[in-house]
Amino acid sequence: MLSIRELSVITNKDEALIKDVSFDLHRKELIFLTGKSGCGKSTILKAIMGSLDDNLKVYSTKFQVDDIDVNKLNNRRKRRLYGKNIGLIPQNPMNVFDPRKSIRSQILESYKVSLDINKKQSLILAKDMLSSVNLKEVNIILDSLPHELSGGMLQRVIIAILIGIKPDYILADEPVSALDEDNKNEIIKLLLSLKTQSGLLITTHNTKFLSCNNDKTLIMKNGKIIKEEKRNNLKPVYSDINSIDDNYCNEGDFKWTVYK
């Protein structure tokens, strides 16, 4: 279980972007983290991944991944944790690739850090995994530089890497928001299939995600989790959660369907 307690993120001007956020993510569980733009979803994911901007400080009373107390790890062990135990699917896949290196070298490097297999085995695994996410002409993809592939293809490459590594927990930050409609549907399907191997925490405004059968939805406002819905009994009537009435979260008994 990935367990977070009282997570706060504070700016160097003493402004709290995240306030006392707590949740658990179990293996093979699917959680959506949603709320208006700017409420702090990405900041929570960055805090977990240790990739916050330099002007931000993070505090938590507990950050545990199974039996590992992450707050006590040194940097080397943290790097391994992020390759092997926790994976990230970013909003903009271009940001995670080195623009100067081929897709082949970057996939092989990821497998080297996280898996105890040699280069030949890594290449076989890479080809298998790229095929499994419906990428054709695998050899051409492997020889490509990141900018030669579309956003949808790069997002598939990241998913292929993660299916190969099988991290116990995967965080995805608005993973389809930068994609066109055709790619969105295909990537949503692939992402949801990751639930058979990993715990998944997905931040999203996307109603296609929100209407699928997840285990829990965490709803945020102003840096706090204000509502937790078990299973998905939310029936979204919005194309975008940003259109929700500003007062909704002041009501004690929040019902998604009330708002339109």
Ligand SMILES: Nc1ncnc2c1ncn2[C@@H]1O[C@H](COP(=O)(O)OP(=O)(O)OP(=O)(O)O)[C@@H](O)[C@H]1O
């Ligand atoms: N380094 C930073 N310094 C100061 N404020 C920041 C910093 N990074 C983010 N913020 C602010 O923190 C708040 C939360 O931002 P965040 O990107 O986490 O929101 P979000 O819910 O993910 O939004 P979106 O849905 O648009 O991606 C915003 O008001 C943002 O301007």
